[in-house]
Amino acid sequence: MGTATKTTLATGESVVGAVTSRTVLGVTAATVVLAVACLMQWVAPGGAVVGIPVATLLGGGLAVAGCGIAVLGAGSRLGYIETTPSRATSLAAGCVVGMLWAVSGGVATTVAVGGGDAWLPVAVVGGVAGALATVLPREDAGATLPAAAVIVGWGGAIAASGGGGGWTWAPAWSSAVFPGTEIVPVVAVGGALLAAWSGASAHAGFGAEGRQAGAYALVGAVVVGTLSVLVLLVGFVVLKGITPVLTGASLTGGTLGLPFVDAAVPWPTLPFVTNQTGGLYVTIPGVFPALVGTLWLVFGAVVAAVPLGIGAAVFLTEYAERGRFTQLVEVATNGLWSTPSIVFGLFGLAFLVPRLSGGNSILVGQLVLGCMLLPLVLLTCREALLAVPDAHRDASAALGVTKWQTIRSVVVPAAMPGTITGVILGVGRIAGETAPLLLVFGGAPYPSNTPDVLGSFSLMAQPPFVTNDALLAPASALPYQLYTTITAGVFPKDEFTTAAFGWGTALVLLAVVIGLYAVGIASRRYFRRKLHHE
Amino acid sequence: MSDTPQSEPRRSDDRSGADDATAAAAAGSTDAAAAAVSSKTGGIAGPPGGPGGVDGDEPAVARTVGESDEQLQDAWTDYEFDGDAKVSVSDLDTYYGEERALESVSLDIPAESVTALIGPSGCGKSTFLRCLNRMNDRIRGARVEGRVALDDRDVYGDGVNLVELRRQVGMVFQEPNPFPKSIRDNISYGPRKHGDLETGLLARLLGRDDRDAERDLVERALRRAALWDEVSDRLGDNALGLSGGQQQRLCIARCLAVDPDVILMDEPASALDPVATAKIEDLIEELAEEYTVVVVTHNMQQAARISDQTAVFLTGGRLAEYDATDAIFQNPQSQRVEDYVAGKFG
Amino acid sequence: MMRRVKRTVAARVTDPVVGVARSAREYRSRTGDTAVAVQAVICGSLGAAFVAFLVGSQWTVFPAGVFLATTVVGWRREQAATGKAVTFLMTVGTVGVLALIVAFLLVRSVPAVEHMGVGLLGRTADPLWAARDGGVYSLAPMLVGTAITTCIATVIATPVGIAGAVFISEIAPPRVRDVVKPGIELMAGIPSITYGFIGLTVLNQYFYAEFRTPTIGSYLAAGAMIGVMALPTVVTISEDALAAVPESVKSGALAMGSTPWQTTKSVTLPAGLSGVSAGVLLGVGRAMGETMAATVMLTHTKGFPSPVFDVFSQYGETLTTVIAFEGGNASGVHMSALFAGGVVLFVTVMALSVGSQYVEWRMHRKLGGET
């Protein structure tokens, strides 16, 4: 959007302004990176990077950024840098800067005087002064100078504190104490965000474009932060889990017996995935029973929920006249969709367990997860059905085809791609679901055998005539296995510690879920592309 | 498409004369065309040959080729008028990805007049219009080559401020698209965003509230758009509650409130009923006293009624003919344009 | 994830009795005798099977068998009628699931209400939760805990989520959006137990080591984790809402020379505000119902932090965690109290869901032109 919006500082006239604002943004980014590294404990706030104390770097970075911003603001106000400022800065900015002035004033007074109530008037006066200084002058001065004062002040304080070592803050209202070594990087991040906002605004020459740049800088920072959290989460699990998962693994260590020919070829092995968890003769315990349990759960849930959801969506969209009934179903479906998973567990415990198995069982787990999947299937299928143009229905009806035939051969097939995508994404969600399993499904923490559902069907003389012991018995599933590992304490085998086994399980679970999501997102993109090109 | 009866009698006469033209003259036209192109690519200098009659005496090379596979000739698009061009387009090519939507379009638009763009659908009229205020920048894969100048300033040049450009070149869309806000806020939106009006809490606190100015501006814009009498008692209502015709006039008023020089309108009346359409047409004619109006329409009678000059685009994104509206409808130069305005296709 | 209903056939407002009678007549005149019979048998047998299942009868299998047999036969003879009846039953089944949840939660929580009275929700004196003296079960500390974690999560998820939605729908170039959007969706897919495990080993330890919290595990750590987990809900639904603001309106604002940010701030966000608030409401619902991460991260000590905003105290129990943690081996009044907790949870989340649907419905009506 707006690929050629190039109203930077003074369309090429002020090299000083452009260089200064770039420097400010660069220094700010570096400061944030360093502060985050401190928070992550990759570097110690009291330590040094390339021979310079971290506190000096953080504080100096803020001070440089603040001074640069002040130069930009003053230069613009005095006419040395050509910009397009508005008459005043926004009220929201005034409030934020005022608040920062108030906090800074209060803290400074407390440190200087050492307690007492003197901080309150100082904070109030400071806050009002900061807010007025922001909103009263023309935008180029208001959006820079008061903020720069805060940034430079904080930078100086951080540099002077030497990283905050040995100093703590223990407020009366909190059971925790806050060490200076943690406060310093947090303050540095806050100051850097303020500098990014002000610097970006100056870089774009203030005015409407400047506000846009300032806002985009903040939104961008938030999004980058969110994605970093995602990457850190996934990366952490992979890092921790890869060792246990790969224990004993090899590309050619196993053998694969070829059918019909009496021969075997080397085959990759992954004992963590293919081995039993408990049992006497297992050297490398694995998560095979849990993996199989998850597959059975997902399979059962899909079998239970998908036909039900699609049928209901078809009835709602094609047969039911819009009115009270459809409204009720819609509200109920959306309600079901947001019902907490643990409530589904309670429902299974109260309704299904006594009637089906009398205790935890795979069957009840499947049905409960099916209930959770049902609203998602219904909602996505209904959306896909509504997206089928009425023209298709009319065209089919105009050819003399009955309504049911039209639904079967025109409408539902057209809605299938959307539904399938929704189902895959929904399955990804329920595959990782744990809470209801605690109540209706889970069995022994370290199972030594895999549920043999297919082989356990048996007939009997009285109703219900068919029964399946494996289906009616508790089992394990990946998320449940992870929970039991976390809570059970000591892991019975020497090969892994409890934590290592847990991380391995978490990685396998994550791989299953991410795999499902990847397939779902890819299929959605594929179907969308196809739709748009036809 | 609709017929154009008023052009019927003269056209057949002219045509018979045109059929007599010789192939030799056609050969000579190439040079003239090349000259026309070079004079245009040279910049936004005034039209070659000095001030000419608005009725446009046809250049000698104009009516040379007969049948419908004729070559388009630059001379046919060479419209001469008094004064400077407000908008000057030269050799404009526009692509959507690989597909070319406009092919070397050159056209000068005089100030304070109504210019109509007509042509069959899909021929690139909207694309052309969106090139003038760079709304195409928003479309993924859209690419523009050539030169568009507004008052001699290159619209696609380096460091052009889109905000400033769009302040000067307003736009009214095919479907009325008022903001889901009150009528008053719709009108004052532009001036507020451009800092010409200050309202809101901060301005009030600082005693800089421009509420009187806002009231005047809203009234002026609505009166100018002939909407004031219908909405003056409900300025605080949501604009989406207005009828389609009122919404469209509100959009025009909203555009006028920013006080642009040029107003682009993309089939502004195509979604409206005949009564509302008539109102919009009257409005356009009035606006031409102050503004440069460029209006896309697929209704040829409408173009004939309201415009001073008409540009005809034909399939493939090429400008087929550009001349005074009377000349286009009564005395078209090429067979294809003649067929088009006669309603034979499109 | 609310659905927009594109075809708006006005609901016929008639006297219900007359309406039912008329539809019955219409139905009869349009449907053949065999079809009516098939539909009646299908509906009847399934109803019977459900009743039998409800009372726990071993004879459930017979009506269920009749249902299956009729469906199979009907599918071959009267496919249209069978299809309609079966899809109708499926719709009823969906609503039925919700009704059953409500019914069973209520029925099972009756003993706790009888035992504790209003003290079930309001008791603040010790003991709060103990099996001795016939059992004392007060949900008050869990209500406070849920409120605290939900507030923390909301404070995190709302601004970040809205910023993310604005970024995806208004700012990001298509290429970036193609990466960020699936990324956020993936965040929703990471199992909550995984979030919990990471929170337990990283966040809890961090707070314990750096801020010297009295216990390993605090409301702040759990609330922060829940906030991250509720984030994708806010982003996805808000983004849907912003994308639903017609492109023509955004173009209109841009064509007037307002910057993209001004357009977002003054046109798109206000127009999509209802949808964005719906997203926030659902995000709050997600945060309230979040179970596993909180279960493994909190301390399961029941009590009231003092002051109430002391998010580092040793206390840590919410409605969801107490059910998940104790539901496996509770019985009698204890179990019933857990069911009562489920009722509170369910009612609150349901109210949030209905509220968000109402807000969103209003937005679409407003964008549709009604004031």
Ligand SMILES: Nc1ncnc2c1ncn2[C@@H]1O[C@H](COP(=O)(O)OP(=O)(O)O)[C@@H](O)[C@H]1O
């Ligand atoms: N956003 C777009 N992406 C790709 N192609 C487009 C786009 N908009 C228009 N086109 C193509 O450009 C050509 C001209 O379109 P347009 O300018 O809308 O024609 P008109 O307004 O004369 O009907 C058409 O072939 C159309 O398919």
Ligand SMILES: [Mg+2]
């Ligand atoms: Mg068009």
